[in-house]
Amino acid sequence: MATPSRLLRGSRLFHSSPLNRQHYINASKHDFDRVVTNGANERVVLVDFYAEWCGPCHALSPILRKLTDERQTKSGSPLDLVTIDVDAEEGSQLSQKYSVRALPTVVAFRGGKELGKFVGALNEGGVANFLDKF
Template sequence: MSITVTDSNFSAEVLNASEPVLVDFWAEWCGPCKAMDPILDQLSGELAGRVKIAKLDVESNIGIVTQYNVRAMPTLMIFKNGQPVDIKVGAGQSRVQLVKWLESHAA
C-alpha cells in the first residue's frame, strides 16, 4: 500500500528515505490520477523494500507542490538521496512501463 505524504511529513518520508521514493502528485478531481491508483498500490507491494511509493494531494499540500513546480496531474517524481532524479507527467504509462521505470531507479 502506498503511503500518504504531506507538507509536514514530506522531508521525513521522502527526502530522508533510505530507498528511492516515487511521489504521485495527484488531485481528487483528476480522473487519470484515480485510474493509476490501483496500479501504484499494487506496485508498492511488489517493490516494497526497493522503492517506496507515496501519494501527495496537491490541493492540500501547496508548499511541496510549489517547491517542486508541479503544474499538471498526475506528476510522478522519483527522489533519491533527497533529490528529484526523474519525472513523468501524465498518465500515459502502462503498468509494464511504470515497472521498468521504477526498477531502473530501484535500490
C-alpha cells in the same frame, strides 16, 4: 556440539518475510520531509502528486500501489510511495516547490535527491519501465 555462531558462519541467511514497504497516503509536509527530503533515507521513494478530481490520477494510483508492493529496486530495497493531494494547502506548496504543472506527476527520490519523473497516467508496463531505472 557447535555454537550457534559457528553454525551460521559461512552460510547465507534466508528471510521469507516481506520487505518493509511504506505507503504514506495523503502525506503531510512533515511526513514528506521526514520520508523524502531526509538525506539519510537511501530508499527510493515515489511521490505521486494527484487531485481527487483528476481522472487519470485515479487510474494511476492503483498501479503505483500494486507495483510498489510487488517490486524492488535493482539493489533489492523496497520502493516506498508517498501521495500528495495538490488541492490541500501543504500539497499545493509542495507541488509548486517541485514545479508540478500537470497531473498526475510522479517523482522518484533517493536520499533527498530527485532521480526522475513522469507526467501523465502511464499503464502498468510504462510505470514498470520507469521503475526499472532504479
